[in-house]
Amino acid sequence: MNDIHNKENTRETDIRSYMLAIVIMGIFTFIFLCTEYLYVNRISGNISENKTVLVQNYALGVSALGFVLYPVLNRYCKKRYRKLWLIVISAISLFGILAICQSDTYKVILIAGFIVSLMLGMFGSCVFYTAAHLIKDDRYLARTAGLGYVLGILLQFINNNLVLLEMLEAIVLDICLLVLIVLLIKLEPQHTFEGIKSRQVNEASYVKVKKLGIVLILLIILMSCIFSTLDNAVTLVHAAGAFDIGQLPRILLAVSGLVSGFLFDLQDRKYMSLSMYCMMLVSTICIAIFKFSGPFLAGLIVFYLTAGFFVVFFSTSFMELSLYMKRADLWAGLGRAVNNITAAVISIGSLKLLSMGTNMFVFIFLIGMFIAVSIVAVLYTFQRQQLIDEIKEEKKTELSVQEKIKIITEQYTLTPREKEVFYQLVFTEDSIQKIADRLYISKRTLERHISSIYEKTGMKSRVGLINIYNKQ
Structure with missing residues (x-):
């Protein structure tokens, strides 16, 4: 009876941990996307659509610095001060969002947007690190990331349709930010920076884990080049007012996030990278649609469907990797950081590509990206599966060790x-x-x-x- 009771308690605890992870990732996604959307709307009234895209991407680059800055502060900041600096960056974010909304001065909006992006990057890193530590059993890691993304998109959809005043939207964002900071203070891991499975791998396997991390970073950089170019194409049209995107297509993001989460988790995520590779091929077709004067709505639908897959892919991949890392607080949110910094770095080149009169360079870009992503995706898939198999073998050996320890304990x-x-x-x-x-x-x-x-x-x-x- 006690064993049954303990199993039920464990199951309830696991469900609660999954729900908390989904909630904090969902709230962060909502805040991040809505703040970015608000920032683009406010800044586009003062500058051209090309400069709007550049500013948006530079803000993403600044947020990437926040993702990297969090683990640095987390490591060197004394334990008793961690909650304090979380409150401080929360306060800065609150006032920054209000400044974006209230100010009519371009420089004030620009600087406030960069500051808020930096703070949200730090929040994001903390969110993914906390979520990774909450999930003790990673069997449902992808669907947890997917459901968190879906929650964020749905909250954004509701917000954009019900909250019509920008000032009121800023207040909603600030309230959600306060809820998030309370949850993070309560849930943030306090005792260790290590991934919960880092001690299950020996030194030889840990070297392979780090090499896999480098390959994954390269893969996300290459994929981000494609998806950032797509995003820039959509933002150009939105900023110019040439097409009313509306809110309904964002439901496609939620659908793709939900489908990708459950699809990726099949067979212990064995086919996750292959599924994402197929979505990447579809996204290259989307660029061709935008560039070669195809139907914009069709390209937009493809973009939203594939973008949801990409977000869940890099979120899941880096959270999975962080479980085996000795600096989990750095690796858990690194997927978002790599994506954002890539968007900032390639923004000028991406805009030039989209504005070129000749299609030859676009064709070369698509072929080059296809070849590069194919090579790195195969390498990542092979190394990941090999590493997973090795860890499973080590785990079997560890189980036999535990059986011996159990006999000695009883004896x-x-x-x-x-x-x-x-x-x-x-x-x-x-x-x-x-x-x-x-x-x-x-x-x-x-x-x-x-x-x-x-x-x-x-x-x-x-x-x-x-x-x-x-x-x-």
Whole structure:
């Protein structure tokens, strides 16, 4: 009965963790997208559509700095000050959003937008890191990221249709920001920067994890070149007022986010990169539609459908990778950072490409991107599957180790804490102080546990404990 009760409690805890992860990612997505949309609308009234696109992309680049700045502050800021600086960046964001909405001066709107983008980047990094730590079982990681994205899009859709005044929209954004900061303060991991699975990989596998991270960054950069060019094409039309995009096409984003989340999770995400590769091919066709004077509405629908897949893909991929990283707070939100910084870097070249009179360069660009993405996607898919297989084998070995530890625990009536200490003494060569730090206990408390273990087992050294383990 106790086992059944414990399983039910574990299941309820897992569901609650998934729901919290979806909520914080959804609120952040809503705030980020609505702020970006508000910023573009406010800035486009003062400058040309080409400059509007540039400013939008530069703001995304600034937000990428925020994504990278968060783990730096998280590492060097003392624990008691972390909540304080989260409150500070929240306050700066609140006033920045109000400044964007109220000011009629171009420079004020420009600077306020950049400051808010930097703060939201820091929030985003914290959100993805917290979400990755909430999810203990990553079987449903993609659908969690997808549902979070869907929630954000739906909130934006409701907001844009019900909140018609810009000032009122700014107030709604500020309220949501306050809700988000309260959740982050309550849920943010306090004890470790490591991914929850980082200790399941040995040193050789960890080197492969880092190499996979480099390949993934390169893949997202290449894909971002395509999707940022698409986004720039849509923003140009929106800023010029040549086509009323409206709100209904955004529902396509929600649909694609939902479908991609469930599709990617099939077979432990074995076919995730292949599915995304197919969507990328469709998006290259979309660029051709925009450039070669095809029906804009058709291109717009394709863009929204593929864009949702891309967001869920890079969010899921980097959150998955962060679970095995020793600096999870850096890697969890790196997908958004890489996408945003790429958008900023290629913005000028992208605009020149879209404004060229000849189609030859566009054709060369599409062929080049197709070849480059194909090569890197195959490399990433192969390395990821190889790494996953290796980790599974290591896990099987670890299970047999745990079975031996369980037998020893029952044989010598070790307490749960003594069981942990026994494991550390047998499988590490660390000093007593290092083991105490790892288990979050004092050195004196650890020494008492060791004395108890020696007394129960009749041993007087770590070598004796190792011999007990090897005899099992």
